[in-house]
Amino acid sequence: MFKINENYLKLPGSYLFSAIGKKVNAYSAAHPDKKIIRLGIGDVTQPLAPAIIEALHGAVDEMGKAETFRGYAPDLGYEFLRNAIAENDYRARGCDIHADEIFVSDGAKCDAGNIQEIFSLDNRIAVCDPVYPVYVDSNVMAGRTGTYDNIAETWSNVIYMPCTEENDFAPEFPKETPDLIYLCFPNNPTGAAITRQRLQEWVDYANRVGAVIIYDAAYEAYISEEKIPHSIYECEGAKACAIELRSFSKNAGFTGVRLGFTVVPKELRCGDVSLHALWARRHGTKYNGAPYLVQRAGEAVYSEAGRIQLKEQVAYYMNNARYIYDGLKEAGYTVSGGVNAPYIWLKAPCGMTSWEFFDCLLEQVNVVGTPGSGFGPSGETYFRLTAFGSYENTVEAMERIKGLEL
Amino acid sequence: MFKINENYLKLPGSYLFSAIGKKVNAYSAAHPDKKIIRLGIGDVTQPLAPAIIEALHGAVDEMGKAETFRGYAPDLGYEFLRNAIAENDYRARGCDIHADEIFVSDGAKCDAGNIQEIFSLDNRIAVCDPVYPVYVDSNVMAGRTGTYDNIAETWSNVIYMPCTEENDFAPEFPKETPDLIYLCFPNNPTGAAITRQRLQEWVDYANRVGAVIIYDAAYEAYISEEKIPHSIYECEGAKACAIELRSFSKNAGFTGVRLGFTVVPKELRCGDVSLHALWARRHGTKYNGAPYLVQRAGEAVYSEAGRIQLKEQVAYYMNNARYIYDGLKEAGYTVSGGVNAPYIWLKAPCGMTSWEFFDCLLEQVNVVGTPGSGFGPSGETYFRLTAFGSYENTVEAMERIKGLEL
DSSP, X not given: OOOBOTHHHHSOXXXXXXXXXXXXXXXXXXXXXXXXXXOSSOOOOSOOOHHHHHHHHHHHHHHTSTTXXXXXXXXXXXXXXXXXXIIIIIGGGTOXXXXXXXXXXXXXXXXXXXXXXXXXXXOOEEEEESOOTHHHHHHHHHTOSOOEETXXXXXXXXXXXXXXXXXXXXXXXXXXXXXXXXXXXXXXXXXXXXXXXXXXXXXXXXXXXXXXXXEEOTTGGGOOOTTSOSSGGGSTXXXXXXXXXXXXXXXXXXXXXXXXXXXXXXXXXXXXXXXXXXXXXXXXXXXXXXXXXXXXXXXXXXXXXXXXXXXXXXXXXXXXXXXXXXXXXXXXXXXXXXSSSSEEEEEOGGGXXXXXXXXXXXXXXXXXXXXXXXXXXXXXXXXXXXXXXXXXXXXXXXXHHHTOOO | OOOBOTHHHHSOSSOHHHHHHHHHHHHHHHOTTSOOEEOSSOOOXXXXXXXXXXXXXXXXXXXXXXXXXXXXOOTTOOHHHHHHHIIIIIGGGTOXXXXXXXXXXXXXXXXXXXGGGGBOTTOOEEEEESOOTHHHHHHHHHTOSOOEETTTTEETTEEEEEOOGGGTTOOOOOSSOOSEEEEESSOTTTOOOOOHHHHHHHHHHHHHHTOEEEEEOTTGGGOOOTTSOSSGXXXXXXXXXXXXXXXXXXXXXXXXXXXXXXXXXXXXXXXXEEHHHHHHXXXXXXXXXXXXXXXXXXXXXXXXXXXXXXXXXXXXXXXXXXXXXXXXXXXXXXXXXXXXXXXXXXXXXXXXXXXXXXXHIIIIIOEEOEEGGGGOGGGTTEEEEESOSOHHHHHHHHHHHHTOXX
């Protein structure tokens, strides 16, 4: 008789954003007349930039002709895209990353969930708390996290690194030694960034204790301060200890287009085993490449026109971020983030829990945010708003929040 | 100190098609003047049908406008596509499968590789031998297959079900009881099909012993005989024991577009746990949906124009299949497949091994096929040719093969 993977049953509740979606849909069904403004899930709202639309149309036409039709993509992705990434995201910033160390995928979420597969089941993970739920959940599914404590809302075998006001939302080195360290900067959900100097300390720490850093840089396009690194490979020694995840979702509005990539440097080894070879094997065996169309769209992100248009798009969202940040400050909220990231992190008012404030905002003013507790125990009493709405909706949402009767 | 997933190191050699690719590239680099004809990897060559191109252009335009832009897709896929699948692939064939039992993905290879995750690590798998390598390899990576015997080229904890001339390439019930049974019909690589009556016996067997059948129906569009089922859900009781994998790669030429789906019926349970809920959880946590563009392209597959155009495309490839089949017969080869599948399965001549014949074809006549041994020990001395080339290339390849000096 077949049996299931019991680890799945340990997962408490459903995936955070599915849970929010269900709650919003239920409210919406009960109140069809209400206009709900969604600043919850980090989903973009601006249309694809003209340079990307043009590249997509061109690639569609190629697929319609026998001479230019493309079937299966190369395992690691098309060279035209990997070269553009290596040149623009790495060499232009002084990072010595080569095209053949880049694995093109259908998004950073998949890579973030799948990367743990190439590591031993008895490796111990460390995560920031609060944090994007995929890191922990994918390790729960694999059986790496021990047992769940319903009261503390923590896993017995996960090292939590609290990120709170006290440490300016930047984690300290953990007391216990981890094997895998998930770092995400600029951070989801807190919007906090890490300085180059502090990230260098993390790289040195990982190399010293023999840990791998899985560095999620999905929000790097939103960095506005010079002291903040865009890639972990700006730090010396990172190629010996770090894997970097990148996404096109937020810098180019690809949440519905699906494109990302993972960098596994060839120097990164465990004894004589290359992690690059392991990830290549996973890619070759369990994945079949991102669509040709989408890879051409990714290439257009790096074109001259694409870069100008996307800089404007990022500026548009960051203008929203400032608007939210300033508005909340004015209204007396405790607020952070929003300077190097499209997320604003605020303290729920009046001693409310995260979900209480979620319900309050949804029911009283029809604004959807994300409860901080969904990202980990240290997120309790916090709340995330995103800058990814339209400017008009952002302004209206802030009017509503300011008028909230608490 | 971090450790790697040691199971990866157990995998012998590289993924079959990567290995072939490397060999062909090396030959090609050494002989740049030779025109190589590829009938190896099952990659399509005909351009996307006009109805699909039109749908793609339309969806690209939508993504360029704020009012019609789409971000993250719904977890299971867009309803417009899931409804079209439920209606056309299932209800039209009398299968009671609902849209919310369909999980849209970026291809059957990913689903075939990932589906094992929702099962216990001590489940025992049974596979046809020879078989598409992803089923076994993904279970090796998970640690479910025991140790590898280099001589026999088998795994100690895998139940092999030989498919040879003796049993007309259809597996018999195994002596040991499996937990998970991978069946692929029409078969890759042998091109053999299974009758509805025989598949019903498999469904009854699975229900009796408490096994789950993972049914890969990626080639169902190539079925030409009435007695051959297109879906396992044509069999009574299949909803209680079977998961079905489907692909748009071969019926619509989507190898470079990436779209597939998996059906997990709500009836399929392990005690009180619904496998549908487990797969939904995996989808929600480690996947982020197929691109909107691609899902619209998938919808067009079911449009009136799309159906007519794709019927022609399948007929084009099946004409190649017949050409290869007849040509090999004439030339004295022992050959099967090609009637309900785009694959032709032949016995390597003159007592050659699979790879010997591969090298012989590549070097003497510059034709690439796939060595049968790459699909399992019972594939040794066999060879696969695909009908997915152009007609002109297929004709030329057959001329060359007929002229081979053995």
